[in-house]
Amino acid sequence: MRLEPVANPTLTRQLGLPALALLCTVVIASLLAMIAGAQPFSVLGLIVKGAFGSKFAALETLNRATPLIFTGLAVAVAFRAQLWNIGAEAQLYMGAVVTVVLGTGALSWPAFALLPTIAIAAMLAGAVALLVPTFLKTRFGVDEVVTTLLLNFVVLLWVSMLLEGALKDPMGLGWPKSARLIAEARLPRIMDGLRLHWGFGLALISALVVWVIQRRTTLGYEMRAVGLNAEAARFAGIPVNAVLIKTALLSGGLAALAGFSEVAGLKGNLTLDISPGFGYTGIIVAMLALLNPLGVVVAALFVAGIFVGADSMSRAAGVPTYLADIMLAFALLLMVLAIMLTKFRVRRS
Amino acid sequence: MTNHKEAQVVLRLDNITKRFGSLTANDAISFDLAQGEVIALLGENGAGKTTLMNILFGHYTADEGRVEVFGQALPPGNPRAALAAGVGMVHQHFTLADNMTVLENIVLGTAPLWKLGFGKAAARRRILALVQDYGLQVDPDAQVGSLTVGERQRVEILKALYRDARILILDEPTAVLTPQETDDLFATMRKAVALGLSVIFISHKLHEVTAISNRVVVLRHGKLVAEARTADTDKHILAQMMVGEEVAPPSVRAANPGDVLIALDQVSTPDRGSAPGLKSVNLNLRAGQIIGLAGVSGNGQAALADLIGGLIAPASGSLRIHDAAPKSWTPRAALAAGIARIPEDRHKTGTIADFDLTENAVLELYTKPPFSTKGWMHWQAARDFTQTVIEGYDVRCPGPDTRIRLLSGGNMQKLILGRVLETTPEVVLANQPVRGLDIGALTYVHEQLLAARDRGAAVLLISEDLDEVTALSDVIHVISEGRLSPGFERGALSTTELGVWMAGHGFEEEGGSHAA
Numbered sequence: 001m002r003l004e005p006v007a008n009p010t011l012t013r014q015l016g017l018p019a020l021a022l023l024c025t026v027v028i029a030s031l032l033a034m035i036a037g038a039q040p041f042s043v044l045g046l047i048v049k050g051a052f053g054s055k056f057a058a059l060e061t062l063n064r065a066t067p068l069i070f071t072g073l074a075v076a077v078a079f080r081a082q083l084w085n086i087g088a089e090a091q092l093y094m095g096a097v098v099t100v101v102l103g104t105g106a107l108s109w110p111a112f113a114l115l116p117t118i119a120i121a122a123m124l125a126g127a128v129a130l131l132v133p134t135f136l137k138t139r140f141g142v143d144e145v146v147t148t149l150l151l152n153f154v155v156l157l158w159v160s161m162l163l164e165g166a167l168k169d170p171m172g173l174g175w176p177k178s179a180r181l182i183a184e185a186r187l188p189r190i191m192d193g194l195r196l197h198w199g200f201g202l203a204l205i206s207a208l209v210v211w212v213i214q215r216r217t218t219l220g221y222e223m224r225a226v227g228l229n230a231e232a233a234r235f236a237g238i239p240v241n242a243v244l245i246k247t248a249l250l251s252g253g254l255a256a257l258a259g260f261s262e263v264a265g266l267k268g269n270l271t272l273d274i275s276p277g278f279g280y281t282g283i284i285v286a287m288l289a290l291l292n293p294l295g296v297v298v299a300a301l302f303v304a305g306i307f308v309g310a311d312s313m314s315r316a317a318g319v320p321t322y323l324a325d326i327m328l329a330f331a332l333l334l335m336v337l338a339i340m341l342t343k344f345r346v347r348r349s
Numbered sequence: 350m351t352n353h354k355e356a357q358v359v360l361r362l363d364n365i366t367k368r369f370g371s372l373t374a375n376d377a378i379s380f381d382l383a384q385g386e387v388i389a390l391l392g393e394n395g396a397g398k399t400t401l402m403n404i405l406f407g408h409y410t411a412d413e414g415r416v417e418v419f420g421q422a423l424p425p426g427n428p429r430a431a432l433a434a435g436v437g438m439v440h441q442h443f444t445l446a447d448n449m450t451v452l453e454n455i456v457l458g459t460a461p462l463w464k465l466g467f468g469k470a471a472a473r474r475r476i477l478a479l480v481q482d483y484g485l486q487v488d489p490d491a492q493v494g495s496l497t498v499g500e501r502q503r504v505e506i507l508k509a510l511y512r513d514a515r516i517l518i519l520d521e522p523t524a525v526l527t528p529q530e531t532d533d534l535f536a537t538m539r540k541a542v543a544l545g546l547s548v549i550f551i552s553h554k555l556h557e558v559t560a561i562s563n564r565v566v567v568l569r570h571g572k573l574v575a576e577a578r579t580a581d582t583d584k585h586i587l588a589q590m591m592v593g594e595e596v597a598p599p600s601v602r603a604a605n606p607g608d609v610l611i612a613l614d615q616v617s618t619p620d621r622g623s624a625p626g627l628k629s630v631n632l633n634l635r636a637g638q639i640i641g642l643a644g645v646s647g648n649g650q651a652a653l654a655d656l657i658g659g660l661i662a663p664a665s666g667s668l669r670i671h672d673a674a675p676k677s678w679t680p681r682a683a684l685a686a687g688i689a690r691i692p693e694d695r696h697k698t699g700t701i702a703d704f705d706l707t708e709n710a711v712l713e714l715y716t717k718p719p720f721s722t723k724g725w726m727h728w729q730a731a732r733d734f735t736q737t738v739i740e741g742y743d744v745r746c747p748g749p750d751t752r753i754r755l756l757s758g759g760n761m762q763k764l765i766l767g768r769v770l771e772t773t774p775e776v777v778l779a780n781q782p783v784r785g786l787d788i789g790a791l792t793y794v795h796e797q798l799l800a801a802r803d804r805g806a807a808v809l810l811i812s813e814d815l816d817e818v819t820a821l822s823d824v825i826h827v828i829s830e831g832r833l834s835p836g837f838e839r840g841a842l843s844t845t846e847l848g849v850w851m852a853g854h855g856f857e858e859e860g861g862s863h864a865a
Contacts, residue, residue, distance in 0.1 A: 347426050
């Protein structure tokens, strides 16, 4: 078997193959459910029901999707410029820390002034967390995969230190958690009585903004040029390093918004388990979305749905929630394969 | 040998058709190759030569038609079957592992890797015998990474011969060779033919085709337009068959030089690896004049091109534009100074393969209106501009939304040419502007450079092809080990005298006088 490049892939090819990948994922998940001794269709039904079956479930899925949209966008923006940001997790925690520092009473402004201030400050903190590895890359050629990945652990330990020290809630009975945000620093709910906060709205707006930046602005054009061929971009006069720095600012800022939205919208305070790996899952989300910012929203809903649905399925059918991880892993692998097959055709020899 | 009509047919292409979307790359092509024959396959860029050879070798599957080798139909799309049937191909771009020796590269794929030690002595004997028989001088124990381009090509040919190839396909083998190496290659080809092999030779260079081939097959727009015995044709007829119209050599009118636009005074740049940087170079680029840079490859041409193109700044000495020193010297500063740059490598530095034509066309222009204002792109203006370039510079493509990687080299170069010349630049830096181009595209590029000169642009032409430099340049400088000779007016030096400068001789006297 050989691969032959496809000159101009048709739209059916570009959309059909990823759809087929998702279908295969479902089939594989069904087989695994059977091995676990459950009815495959009932398991899938339970996952869908658990994720979208009731208003409560659907809102839970949207809540879970919110940080994934932010980290997915962060990764998609960076990867598009071939800046390999594996550190969305660290940038998320930077945003969360800043939110707590400014939101627990240090500034007592009205909400309309306080919330944007905190959001911007959080973005700056996340941007700095990615700026350092990017600077090391552009200046000394240090591989950003290594530095951003390792910074995740550094930042997590630093947050742990803060939660045991400077940021520790004096009323927290000794638990490593921060004090609660003041009311003005909380993101309001989208509708009264709905357990969905404005972080989700902010995530949707961010996706739209990123899409506009990439398609309609010179910066987006520069980012794509640098990602596809940095040498040609440099020759044409595009300041490659400056573009990478700007990409890092945007990417780190977006990841930090995930931390801001989780603390200010959902949890109300900072603990060490505020992110169950949203930064890493963001990579899966971005890849599933083929790095398209609007696709990130869909992919984040898909991933969040699987997680939320698997929780409730596990309770009902007795199949371990690990099924969710396996499904995501297969979805990612098959999607990468599907992406390749949209560009290449397999020929039998 | 070809005079015998009975000569055995070793290869038959029958009605080969291949389409890529709406483009028919090969349209019902049929011809035979006889034993002991050299067929030259001629055609412009995008005529379908490489596609045809890729089908023959099994890299592509034909939509229609069949390939027969020694009377047996080849299963389509199977390079291994093609190899087993005795077809050997030497690609334009070599497929060798740099960190292995010549012997290991040749044996690679013919023996199980874990047994490599086993047949080594036997393999060496066979390789040395092939080296002897075919005159392919190369040391079997040398690291491929340390070989010259010509030697690497010999290794590729040895690879094919080692696999008992009876039919050799050489895809533009001379594009990367010096004249001396080309002569060696032809000697090898003659030996191969004498030993009963058959050769398909792809080339743009007509004098090579007439020198080596028995028959010529000409492709144009995917169709076989002519097939003739080489003895019955000449260069002029061949050129006409290739492009389908009369080609005249560029008629060079007398130059009318004006002001100095760019002046280099005692400029030096750092060495880069084995290639020298510039050494105290003085050069004036005048309006309305073509300055040609002659020299053997790797003698500082890249440094000079990067300097004028804004990619590097002088380490010492001065660069003056319109008699003023630029504040900073970057690609953008060079573009702002009206310097149009045609880069040496159109694939790696000239274009972005996965961008479409529009995105490539505005690569150097997008920061200014009408293509963008205040950071917002105006894609409609960019598309309109691209359409102008496509029409004005005869870029053959499905449209401005095509990814540029689907274009042939010549059409890619025409897009680059259009992109830089549409801005009516004051200075044109053309670095190897016609490398790998066919006659049609080559003539076109040369005419455009002359037209730019005639409307008052200063042109710096850097080329390793001495014929090209002498044909176009009003003034020739020779570069050797980073040193630049004084300028010689058109016709002031003979080819032999230029050769002496290129070998680095005239410079010593100058150096001596400096020392004195």
